[in-house]
Amino acid sequence: MTRIFTTRSESETAAVGRELGLTLDADSMVLLYGDLGAGKTAFVRGLAEGLGARADDVSSPTFTLIQEYRGGRLPLQHVDLYRLDDPREVDDLGLDELGSGGVLAIEWAEKLPGSGAEAINVRITLGDGDARTIEISR
Ligand code: ADP
Ligand code: MG
Numbered sequence: 001m002t003r004i005f006t007t008r009s010e011s012e013t014a015a016v017g018r019e020l021g022l023t024l025d026a027d028s029m030v031l032l033y034g035d036l037g038a039g040k041t042a043f044v045r046g047l048a049e050g051l052g053a054r055a056d057d058v059s060s061p062t063f064t065l066i067q068e069y070r071g072g073r074l075p076l077q078h079v080d081l082y083r084l085d086d087p088r089e090v091d092d093l094g095l096d097e098l099g100s101g102g103v104l105a106i107e108w109a110e111k112l113p114g115s116g117a118e119a120i121n122v123r124i125t126l127g128d129g130d131a132r133t134i135e136i137s138r
Pocket of ligand 1: 007012043
């Protein structure tokens with residue numbers, strides 16, 4: 001099933017993430033695709049809110065690769081693969097264990113070697129100005 005949303009601000013994108021966060025089960029994997037500045041991190045901020053984790057706990061993990069957020073309905077692991085150059089480094093991250101029991105959200109999921117057939121795929125496309133199109137397939 002694919003749902004498509006159009007948003008016109010960062011908070012609207014976060015709100016779409018929040019709605020998704022309300023519906024996620026343990027061991028969910030959310031793969032995010034989209035150019036730099038598309039709003040992937042904003043979406044994950046909303047996702048954390050939907051899970052009950054404090055929004056200000058979710059800063060951009062671009063420099064740290066993995067951030068963990070507890071205190072919500074389910075723990076959230078937020079991974080940003082932007083700085084990953086070699087796909088073989090993905091193995092070193094141990095993503096399989098990371099997600100267990102919680103929610104795993106991965107920015108720049110195109111850098112993952114596998115296809116993520118079991119995952120929820122979130123593709124964000126930049127439009128004119130602040131417009132974004134968010135396509136959620138699950
Ligand atoms: P990414 O993680 O995809 O690189 P970020 O979420 O870090 O993107 O940043 C998105 C940027 O775009 C922010 O500066 C935000 O304020 C801006 N922005 C403008 N319009 C939107 C929108 N509709 N949705 C999300 N972000 C938006
Ligand atoms: Mg980001």
